Amino acid sequence: DIQMTQSPSSLSASVGDRVTITCRASQGIRNYLVWFQQKPGEAPKSLIYAASTLQSGVPSKFSGSGSGTDFTLTISGLQPEDFASYYCHQYSSHPFTFGGGTKVEI
């Protein structure tokens, strides 16, 4: 199975900050990576697929980059509604797997 390692597992930030979350795959996954946002008590929401393509309706303050084994999610101009958990997910090979998550806190 492909292991997805996210870092950090949590981070503290302030409104207006720019934050970066990284995700590393244990083997190459080309660009078959999705980033999700999840708020407490809610289903996950897809932000970015194919490593860097913004899902329809997602604001451009979210951006993704990377290919192969190393990926990043960047959130520019953090707003109160962005405080949530974020997960990376590879869909390159079965079983698809998730990173452990990053909790973005105030």
Next chain:
Amino acid sequence: QVHLVQSGAEVREPGASVRISCKASGFTFTTYYIHWVRQAPGQGLEWMGVLNPGAPTVIYAQKFQDRVTMARETSTSTVYIEMGSLRSEDTAVYYCTAGEFHGDYSTWGQGTLVTVSS
């Protein structure tokens, strides 16, 4: 509008089985990829398997291969997941999610809490 509505919370004893439904509306669900993902309390997300469009074909995470079945009922636009030999570690919220293409997870059900307890 694309929508997935899941069945309600379930409580089961260890060793029992449970079936969760996921009803689709607003799209031709037979042409979509439908995944099941679960989340134990306070934990991360875990991919369980996918029902591919067309035939359909089903691919399970090996961890669940022996005790999970995913199927769809075209007449009611409903997808099901059934899990047997439940244990306490299966206590989780189970989500269905659908997408038009590989890597698309744009639509989610509201989640179904399954509690396994004696």
